[in-house]
Amino acid sequence: MTAWHEVEQAEPELAQRVRALFDAHKHKTIATLRADGSPRISGIEAVFEDGELIFGSMPNARKGADLRREPRFALHCATVDPIEGSEAQWPGEAKISGRAIVAGPITKGPITEGSDGEGSDGDRFHADITEVVHTHLNDEATMLVVEWWTPTHGLRRVERE
DSSP states (O other), X not given: OOOHHHHHHHOHHHHHHHHHHHHTXXXXXXXXXXXXXXXXXXXXXXXXXXXXXXXXXXXXXXXXXXXXXXXEEEEEOOOOOOOXXXXXXXXXXXXXXXXXXXXXXXXXXXXOOSOOSSSOOOEEEEEEEEEEEEEEEOTTXXXXXXEEEEXXXXXXXXXXX
């Protein structure tokens, strides 16, 4: 299992940029797999806590059922458009993929969605991270830069016009 603190240790600069993008907005988007194998995207909240990336699902939510059945996921930060004329300042976008590990019920906390305060508020998941990606522009805003890290291959980078 690869926890977030291992990404931070392996590639601190990439981890800092990716975390800043995820921390910049409360809502993210998660992709899960339905029972028939087709993709499902859902809004979600996720937080970095004690060196782990954690997220939750309300009771009886489809995304929670998806993750309990098939743990693969892709998480995307909120997306913002580059400002025309200031493209070089665009922070880019970040993605984290992996497998969701059920970590027990949520009873309270920052990742509770739609809680009524009674009983369990759903499932809590920890991320077993398989890939971290930061897509942004180069300093001159002339090239798209894609940097990605995996536990197996480490950091890689490509630039595209």
